Amino acid sequence: INNTSLTGDSQKRNRVQVSNTKKPLCYYVNLSKRYMQQFNEVKPSALGM
Structure with a gap:
């Protein structure tokens, strides 16, 4: 999945990069x-919107 950030950082684990x-x-x-x-929390992230 290219649109999500699944790095080792716990802060970035629940971020969804929306396109x-x-x-x-x-x-x-x-x-x-x-x-x-x-994770009980989601952080939507959109670039260029």
């Missing part, structure tokens, strides 16, 4: 739901 051209919105919504279950 309006790569994947449909429902992909990011479902990904965020999974992150909420794992």
Whole structure:
């Protein structure tokens, strides 16, 4: 998955990098739901929007 940041840092583990051209919105919504279950927090991040 290229659109998410899954580095070793605990701060960046729950960040979803959103793109309006790569994947449909429902992909990011479902990904965020999974992150909420794992980390209880999601940080959406969008560049150039």
